[in-house]
Amino acid sequence: MHGAPMTPNRAAMTLTIIAIVLLAIAMTGNAGIIFAILVVLMLTGMPISIALGLTVLTFLFTMTQVPVASVALKLFTGIEKFEIMAVPFFILAGSFLTHGGVARKMIDFAASMVGHFHGGLALAGIVACAMFALVCGSSVATVVAIGSIVLPEMVRAGYPMRFGAGVITVAGSLGILMLPSIPKVIYAVATNTSIGALFVAGLFPGILLTTMLCTVTWWIARKRGYPRLPRRSWLERWRAFRASVWGLMLVVIIIGGIYSGLFTATEAAAMAAVYSFFVSVFVYKALKMKDVPKVLLNSANMSAMLLYIITNAVLFSFILTNENIPNALAQWFLGKELGWVGFLLIANVLLLIAGNFMEPSSIILIMAPILYPTAVSLGINPVHLGILIDANMEVGLCHPPVGLNLYVASGISRLGITELTKAVLPWLFTMLVFLVIVTYWPELSLWLPRAMGML
Amino acid sequence: MGRVLLKLLDRLEEILIASLIAGATIVIFVAVVHRYALDVSAKYHFDAVYDYLFKINLSWAQELCIYMFVWMAKFGAAYGVRTGIHVGVDVLINMLPPPWRRFSILFGLLAGAFFTGTIGGLGANFVWDMAHTDQTSPDLEWPMWIIYLAIPLGSSLMCFRFLQVAWGFFRTGELPHHDAAHVEGVEEAVPLPGAVPQAVGR
Numbered sequence: 001m002h003g004a005p006m007t008p009n010r011a012a013m014t015l016t017i018i019a020i021v022l023l024a025i026a027m028t029g030n031a032g033i034i035f036a037i038l039v040v041l042m043l044t045g046m047p048i049s050i051a052l053g054l055t056v057l058t059f060l061f062t063m064t065q066v067p068v069a070s071v072a073l074k075l076f077t078g079i080e081k082f083e084i085m086a087v088p089f090f091i092l093a094g095s096f097l098t099h100g101g102v103a104r105k106m107i108d109f110a111a112s113m114v115g116h117f118h119g120g121l122a123l124a125g126i127v128a129c130a131m132f133a134l135v136c137g138s139s140v141a142t143v144v145a146i147g148s149i150v151l152p153e154m155v156r157a158g159y160p161m162r163f164g165a166g167v168i169t170v171a172g173s174l175g176i177l178m179l180p181s182i183p184k185v186i187y188a189v190a191t192n193t194s195i196g197a198l199f200v201a202g203l204f205p206g207i208l209l210t211t212m213l214c215t216v217t218w219w220i221a222r223k224r225g226y227p228r229l230p231r232r233s234w235l236e237r238w239r240a241f242r243a244s245v246w247g248l249m250l251v252v253i254i255i256g257g258i259y260s261g262l263f264t265a266t267e268a269a270a271m272a273a274v275y276s277f278f279v280s281v282f283v284y285k286a287l288k289m290k291d292v293p294k295v296l297l298n299s300a301n302m303s304a305m306l307l308y309i310i311t312n313a314v315l316f317s318f319i320l321t322n323e324n325i326p327n328a329l330a331q332w333f334l335g336k337e338l339g340w341v342g343f344l345l346i347a348n349v350l351l352l353i354a355g356n357f358m359e360p361s362s363i364i365l366i367m368a369p370i371l372y373p374t375a376v377s378l379g380i381n382p383v384h385l386g387i388l389i390d391a392n393m394e395v396g397l398c399h400p401p402v403g404l405n406l407y408v409a410s411g412i413s414r415l416g417i418t419e420l421t422k423a424v425l426p427w428l429f430t431m432l433v434f435l436v437i438v439t440y441w442p443e444l445s446l447w448l449p450r451a452m453g454m455l
Numbered sequence: 456m457g458r459v460l461l462k463l464l465d466r467l468e469e470i471l472i473a474s475l476i477a478g479a480t481i482v483i484f485v486a487v488v489h490r491y492a493l494d495v496s497a498k499y500h501f502d503a504v505y506d507y508l509f510k511i512n513l514s515w516a517q518e519l520c521i522y523m524f525v526w527m528a529k530f531g532a533a534y535g536v537r538t539g540i541h542v543g544v545d546v547l548i549n550m551l552p553p554p555w556r557r558f559s560i561l562f563g564l565l566a567g568a569f570f571t572g573t574i575g576g577l578g579a580n581f582v583w584d585m586a587h588t589d590q591t592s593p594d595l596e597w598p599m600w601i602i603y604l605a606i607p608l609g610s611s612l613m614c615f616r617f618l619q620v621a622w623g624f625f626r627t628g629e630l631p632h633h634d635a636a637h638v639e640g641v642e643e644a645v646p647l648p649g650a651v652p653q654a655v656g657r
Contacts, residue, residue: 005549005550005551005552005553005556006550006551006552007552008552008555011550011551011552011555014547014550018547041566042543042544043544043547043548044543044548044559044562044563044566045543045544045545045547045548045559045560045563046543046562046563046564046566046567047541047542047543047563047567048541048542048543048544049532049541050541050543050563050566050567050570050571051543053570053574054566054569054570057570057573079524079525079528080521080525081521082517082520082521085479085520085521085524088476088479088524088527089480089483092476092480262491263487266483267483267486267487270479270480270483270484270487270520271484271487273480274480274481274484293473296473296476296477297469297472297473299476300472300473300475300476300527300531300534301472301531301534301535301538301540302540303476303524303527303528303531304472304527304528304529304530304531304532304534304535305531305532305535305540305541307524307527307528307531307532308528308531308532308535308541311528356546357544357546358544359542401546402546
C-alpha cells in the first residue's frame with residue numbers, strides 16, 4: 001500500500017504544485033477559499049471531522065460577519081435530530097448480527113438454493129451477502145459476517161483464495177444498497193429526504209447487482225471449472241430456510257414497521273438492535289452475554305466517530321448555505337445547459353474521485369448538500385440521487401486507497417492489498433456497468449417506493 | 456497516583472458510553488412497545504389494560520434518547536481519539552519523507568487539540584450564559600444547561616486526549632492505531648465476539 005517515501009526534493013515539488021493549484025482555486029472567491037482551506041487541512045492527515053470544524057472556524061473569524069455565537073449554537077444542536085439517531089442503532093444492530101450466527105444460517109440457505117450451479121459456493125456467498133444486506137446497514141459488517149465463514153470454506157473446497165476474496169469484497173458492498181443502510185440515513189438527514197423511501201428504493205438495484213455479480217461469477221467459474229455442490233431437495237431447502245428465518249424476520253420488522261406506520265425509521269433501527277441482540281444471545285446463542293459490553297463499547301466508539309463527523313459537517317454545510325454556494329453552483333450548472341444526463345455524469349465522476357480519499361459518510365455529508373439543489377432544479381428525484389450516491393460509495397469501498405471492504409477482506413483472507421485489488425477487478429468492472437444502469441434508469445430505483453406510496 | 460487516576464478516567468469513559476448506547480436502545484424499545492400495547496388494547500377494548508398503560512406517560516422517551524446519544528457522541532468522540540478511530544486523509548502524508556510526515560501528524564494532532572479546546576471554551580461560555588436563564592427541555596423539563604454541559608466537558612476531555620496522543624507520538628513515534636482490517640478468529644466458523652465490530656459503521 002505505502003510506497004517508498006519521496007525524496008525531499010520531489011516532496012517539495014509536489015507540495016509546491018498542490019499549493020499553487022489551491023491558491024488558484026482560492027482566488028475564485030469565497031467558495032474557493034472555503035474549499036482550499038478544507039483541502040489543505042485534510043491533506044495534513046488530521047481527522048476529517050476536525051478539518052471540517054477548523055475550516056468553519058477559520059472562515060468565520062477571518063472572512064464573515066456571522067456571529068460566532070450562532071455558530072456555537074449550531075454546533076450544539078447539529079445532531080439533535082431523532083432521525084440521525086438511526087445511525088447508532090443500526091451500527092449496534094449490525095454488530096450484534098455480525099457475531100450472532102445469523103450469517104451462518106443465511107449461507108446454508110443460500111448454498112441449498114444456488115450451490116449446484118458452477119462456482120456454487122461463490123454464488124452462495126453472493127446471495128448470502130444480499131440476504132444479510134437486507135437486514136444490515138453496513139458493507140463492512142456484511143463482508144466480515146459472510147466473508148469470515150464463506151472464505152475458509154471456499155478454500156477448503158478448492159477455490160483459489162483470490163477468487164473468493166474478490167467475490168466477497170464486492171458482494172459485501174450490497175450491504176449499503178439493499179434496504180437499511182447507514183449512508184442512506186446520512187443522506188436522508190443531509191437532504192431531508194424520506195428514509196423509508198430510500199430504504200425501499202435500494203431493493204431492485206440491489207437485486208440487479210446481485211444478479212449481475214452472480215452471472216459474472218458463474219461464467220468465470222464455468223470457464224475455470226470450479227466445483228459445484230450437490231443439488232439439494234426442496235425439503236432440505238425448506239429446512240435451511242426455516243433455520244435462517246430468525247434473521248430474515250428482521251426485514252419484516254424494519255420495512256413492515258416503517259411501511260405500516262407502526263414506527264419511524266429510528267424506532268425501527270432501535271427495534272432491530274433489540275431483536276438482533278435477542279436472536280444472537282438467546283436463539284442462535286453465538287454471542288455470550290459476557291461479550292455484550294464489548295460489542296456495546298465498540299458500537300458506541302464507531303457511532304460517536306460518525307456523529308462527530310456529522311456535527312462538524314452540519315456546521316460546514318451551514319457555512320456553505322450561508323455563503324449561498326450550493327445555489328450558485330446550481331445556477332452555474334443550469335447556465336451550462338448540460339441537462340440531467342451531463343450533470344449525472346459529472347456527479348458520478350466527482351463522487352468516484354472523492355471515493356479515493358474519504359469514506360462514504362464524509363463524502364455524503366460534504367457532497368450531498370452541494371449536488372442536491374442542482375439535481376432538484378434539473379428534475380432529478382432526490383431518492384434517485386440518493387441511490388446513485390450510494391452506488392458510487394459502493395465502488396469506493398472496493399478499491400484502494402481507502403476502500404474499507406478491501407482492507408477487511410484482506411484481513412480475513414490474508415491476501416495483500418495489491419493482489420486483492422487485482423482479484424476484485426472483474427466484479428469491480430461489473431459494478432461500474434451497474435453504476436451506469438442505476439444512473440440512467442431512474443425507474444429502477446423509483447418504481448418500488450412509488451408503488452408503495454412512499455414518494 | 457496520576458497513573459491510577461488516568462486508568463480510572465479511561466474506565467469511567469468506557470462505562471459511560473457503553474451504558475448510554477444500551478440505555479438509549481432500551482428506552483426507545485420500551486416506548487415503542489408501550490405505544491403498540493396502547494393501540495392494541497384500545498382496539499380490542501381491554502379497558503383495564505388500557506387504563507393502566509394510559510397512566511404511564513412515555514412521551515419524553517424520544518427526547519431522552521437524543522440527549523443520551525448527544526452525551527454518548529461527545530464522550531465517545533474523546534474515547535475515539537484514544538482508540539485512533541478518527542480517520543483522516545493520509546494518502547499524501549504517507550508519501551512524504553519521514554521527518555515531514557512526523558511533523559504533519561504532530562500538526563494534525565495539535566490542530567485537533569486546538570479545535571476541541573476552542574469548542575470547549577465556547578461551550579463553557581454558552582453553558583454559563585444558559586445557567587443564568589431558566590430554560591428547560593420541552594418534555595423532560597430538565598434545565599437545559601445541564602444537558603448542554605456535555606459539550607464543554609466532552610470537548611475538554613477530547614482536547615486532553617489529543618494532547619495525550621500528541622505527547623505519546625512525540626516521545627515514542629507511535630499512534631493509537633485503529634485497525635479495521637484486523638480480523639481475529641477467521642479460521643473458526645464464527646468470528647470471535649469483539650473481533651471487528653468497530654468497523655461496522657463504515
